[in-house]
Amino acid sequence: MQKKLSIKLLPLEAEDPVKLKGILAQACAVKPSQVTGYTLLKKSIDARSRKQVWAQLTINVFIDEPFQQEEPARLQLKDVHNANRRVIVVGAGPAGLFAALRLIELGIKPILLERGKDVRARRRDLAAINKEGIVNPESNYCFGEGGAGTYSDGKLYTRSTKRGDVMKVLNTLVQFGAEEKILYEAHPHIGTNKLPHIITAVREKIVECGGEVLFQNKVTDFILKDAEAKGVVVNKSDKIFGEAIILATGHSARDIFHLLHQKKIEIHFKPFALGVRVEHPQALIDAAQYHCPVRDVHLPPASYSLVEQVNGKGVFSFCMCPGGIIAPAATAEGEIVVNGWSPSKRNNPYANSGIVVSVDEKNIQAFQKQGPLAGLYFQQVVEQKAFEAGGGKLVAPAQRMVDFVNNKASSSLPDCSYLPGIHSAPLKEVLPPFVHQALQIAFKEWGKRMRGYFTNDAVVVATESRTSSPVRIPRDESLQHPQIKNLYPCAEGAGYAGGIVSAAMDGERVADAVAVTVGR
Structure with missing residues (x-):
């Protein structure tokens, strides 16, 4: 029984x-x-x-019956070495990898192109970012094998349950090395220390089945004929052809947005969010959330989720990382972008979260002349201001939280997990006024709601600006671009997903749509 x-x-x-x-x-x-x-x-x-x-x-x-441990479902992958159909997948993040796996399930050979390096080689470039403040624009926390997801917290919680099979994505991750607890935890995560091994295992399986994975192959042009995608140009000279192109380049591939706009391929401004990353001592968050001085050893490090409406603008926590660190996520020299991640045990002494404010077209009137790229330029200007305020080498400008709200210079800053370092600076001069003012009000309100949150023991670090894509690449009911046949915009970079699971599901969904068009 x-x-x-x-x-x-x-x-x-x-x-x-x-x-x-x-x-x-x-x-x-x-x-x-x-x-x-x-x-x-x-x-x-x-x-x-x-x-x-x-x-x-x-x-x-x-x-009173034999116990049978149910095994996670496994992908049934085909041998596509000699498949008749080839599909180009641009970007080896969660969407691109899961699109490639799904294509193999369907008997179609994926040609997976990634502008960055594989996980092992990528580590050296991350070390240069953290230790020397040097950004390789093609290999960083956003670009490279696994995309931004490889060196993220590995959060697997999504509300996009109607967009695909969440359990299939989770089972696939278990198949490639994730712990089975992600199948039952309410807010599962993998951890930054484990994600690289899982991503490597996925790539090795794609290659074993006959797919191709080509690193340091940056798409620099599209090969079009009679409004139909035929292939891509990589590294400005090499041509690769396929029956379709899945464009899964992520929210930071600004060159792709520029390329589409230059070729008069329709793109649109998309609302996004921008703000800061806030770091508290983890013990403070534990005490506030668990209502006790010291966290029970049988409880995980506490997290929080906060939302506030300020003058008609949404202010909310984003990518909250218990026991984590703040990471430098810039993709070009001269800009500061911060993000957060946690190891699987979430055992670092700090808790950090993006705290961001919604940005819509009314907020970026000064950039109207940039058309659909207005949000991208707005985003970039704030990142460059943050770089200047930090003083160089990816040192980030920061203030203590109460000082931030009171427009007071912080004479000192608390210890912070951000490895390139932080520098006391007035963030009022970095952030757009509507963002700065909304954050000031929200911090005070959340301090009333969550004991200990509003404190000068917390540090506010600028700038958290890559919450999602500021551009949407449109697609029709067949998931193709309405202007260009066989071009399939996909996941975060196209504005249709947010996070590992939703991106993976969109990758699978687009692969299914491609199979209908090109056959099997």
Whole structure:
């Protein structure tokens, strides 16, 4: 017999297999010896009560029958070495990788092009960013094998459940090395330390099946004939042809947006968000969220999600990283872009989060002459101001939070996880006025709502500007560009996804659409 239970337990009880088995037996009104095993279906933390934090579990219990551990579903990949159809996939981020895997499932050979380097070679360029403040524009935290996702927190939570099969994406990640707990945790994440190995395993499987993965191959032009995509030019000279092009270049491939605009291929401005990254001591966030001086060792480092409406503008936390670090995510010299990530154990002493303000067309009137690229130019100007205020070498301008709100210079700054370093500077001179003012109001309001949040022990670091693409590349019902047949805009860079899982699902969805057009 099997019985499905939803139970609320103390964190210690949820983590102790012996205690848990006894509790399950009691809930099922049987002896512990009759419980032959159990499968955890869902796990979340309920910290709403100020008196006690609970672990909420959904469990399938096996009683008086052999326990059968259900194996995660695995992809059934075909051999496409000699496939008749070839599809070019531009960008080896989550969307591009999952599009390539799906094409192989469908018997189509993917030619995966990545402007950056493989994971191993990419590490040297990341070291140069962190230690010397030197940015390789083709190999950095955004560009390279796995895209921005490789060196992110690896968050796998998405609200885009209607856009694809979330569990298929999670099962695929497990197949390539992720821990099975991502299948049942309410807010799963992989961790920056583990993602590179998973991405490498995906690429090796693509190649093993007959797909091609070509690094340091930057698309510099499209080969078009009679409004139909025939192939691409890479590195300004080499031509690669295919039956279709999946454009999965990510939200920071500004050269692709410029290329499309120069070739008069329709693109649009897309609302996005811009702001700062805020870092608190993790212990402070733990105390505020778990309502206790010291976090229970059986609880994960606490996170938060905050939203505020200020003068008609949305202000919200973005990519919150418990136990994480702030990372330099610039893709060109002379700009500061900050992001955040966490290792799998989330065991660093700081908690950081992007705190951003929505940006729409009314806010970028000064850039109207740039047409659909107005948001991109607006974004770039703020990043360049941040670089100048930091003083060079990717040192980021920063203020203590209360000082930021009170327009007061910070005479000193707290320790910060941002490796290139931070420099005290008035962020009022870096951020657009509407962003700065909205953040000031939101910080004070959140301080009323979350004890300890509004404090000078928190540091505000500029600028968090790559939350999403400032450009949308349109597509019709067949997911092709309405002007160019066989050109398939995909995922974050085209404005149709946000995060690893939603990008992966969009990659699969576009691959399915390509298969309908080019056949199998």
